Amino acid sequence: MGSVGGTRVVVLGAGIVGSACARELALAGCTVTVVDRGGPAAATTSHSEGNVLVSDKSPGPELRLAQLSRRLWPEILADVVTAGAAQALAKGERVAVGDRMVVAGSGPFLLPVAASLLEAGSRVLEVLEANTSGTVARGWSRRPSQPAGLLGRAGELAGYTWTLGRERVPYRFGRTVIEARGEGRVEEVVTARLRPDWSVVPGSERVRPADALCVGHGFSPQLELPLAAGCALRGPGAGPSPDPPSGGQGA
Numbered sequence: 001m002g003s004v005g006g007t008r009v010v011v012l013g014a015g016i017v018g019s020a021c022a023r024e025l026a027l028a029g030c031t032v033t034v035v036d037r038g039g040p041a042a043a044t045t046s047h048s049e050g051n052v053l054v055s056d057k058s059p060g061p062e063l064r065l066a067q068l069s070r071r072l073w074p075e076i077l078a079d080v081v082t083a084g085a086a087q088a089l090a091k092g093e094r095v096a097v098g099d100r101m102v103v104a105g106s107g108p109f110l111l112p113v114a115a116s117l118l119e120a121g122s123r124v125l126e127v128l129e130a131n132t133s134g135t136v137a138r139g140w141s142r143r144p145s146q147p148a149g150l151l152g153r154a155g156e157l158a159g160y161t162w163t164l165g166r167e168r169v170p171y172r173f174g175r176t177v178i179e180a181r182g183e184g185r186v187e188e189v190v191t192a193r194l195r196p197d198w199s200v201v202p203g204s205e206r207v208r209p210a211d212a213l214c215v216g217h218g219f220s221p222q223l224e225l226p227l228a229a230g231c232a233l234r235g236p237g238a239g240p241s242p243d244p245p246s247g248g249q250g251a
């Protein structure tokens with residue numbers, strides 16, 4: 001790309017194509033504004049399976065582009081990713097999002113994600129659980145009755161903990177990442193200690209070199225289908241219960 005520094009660019013569409021163009025333009029020095037009539041990746045991109053498919057391309061420019069995309073894929077990904085994306089890439093494609101990763105957030109899902117990253121070849125520097133050890137011991141719940149829900153997965157959790165221990169990955173409670181820094185890519189992260197209400201303890205910040213950050217805070221239920229079927233909903237993630245349920249029998 002020629003000299004573009006100082007050029008102001010408007011990109012229409014925050015799908016994968018618009019976002020990729022915006023990123024390259026910003027890295028080349030342009031001031032970029034992305035405009036979308038919906039949300040980021042709200043259209044076709046959110047339905048994609050996330051593969052870079054090479055096998056269905058005939059010899060020619062399309063195949064060469066697909067092969068180039070496949071080579072660039074890990075490099076482009078090495079940044080800040082959600083735990084779900086890191087897990088899908090590590091388990092599904094054996095792609096390690098980064099070489100030196102920090103995994104941060106809350107909930108048991110951080111453990112299988114860290115284990116998958118190790119299997120895919122990443123060095124996991126530390127896993128930071130925002131909750132206190134007491135909350136984790138109660139099955140990530142403030143209520144004492146909750147661990148029963150996790151007892152069925154105790155063996156699985158123990159396996160992940162063993163993997164982390166074998167690879168000497170520290171698992172720290174009450175700490176999280178508050179900033180990712182770098183020129184165009186993640187170069188270091190700032191971690192900090194948290195109080196039980198997750199407010200940051202001033203002066204507890206630590207800078208740690210890393211080339212990728214994986215963040216996850218559990219799952220949100222997708223309730224479109226049960227709501228459409230007229231099911232009554234209970235539980236913390238369920239929102240207001242529709243009154244009175246008109247269907248849902250046998251759902």
Ligand SMILES: Cc1cc2nc3c(=O)[nH]c(=O)nc-3n(C[C@H](O)[C@H](O)[C@H](O)COP(=O)(O)OP(=O)(O)OC[C@H]3O[C@@H](n4cnc5c(N)ncnc54)[C@H](O)[C@@H]3O)c2cc1C
Nearest residue numbers: 013015016017018036037038043044045047048049050051
């Ligand atoms: C089920 C499914 C699976 C797929 N799996 C794969 C796969 O595994 N690998 C692969 O390579 N490809 C896959 N694809 C194809 C891939 O998803 C698309 O080629 C790609 O997402 C297109 O990206 P895009 O940015 O061009 O479009 P989009 O993601 O559709 O983004 C366009 C954006 O522009 C916005 N927009 C449109 N008009 C305007 C306007 N006038 N003003 C403001 N904003 C506007 C829209 O809101 C939208 O956010 C799959 C597609 C589907 C449907």
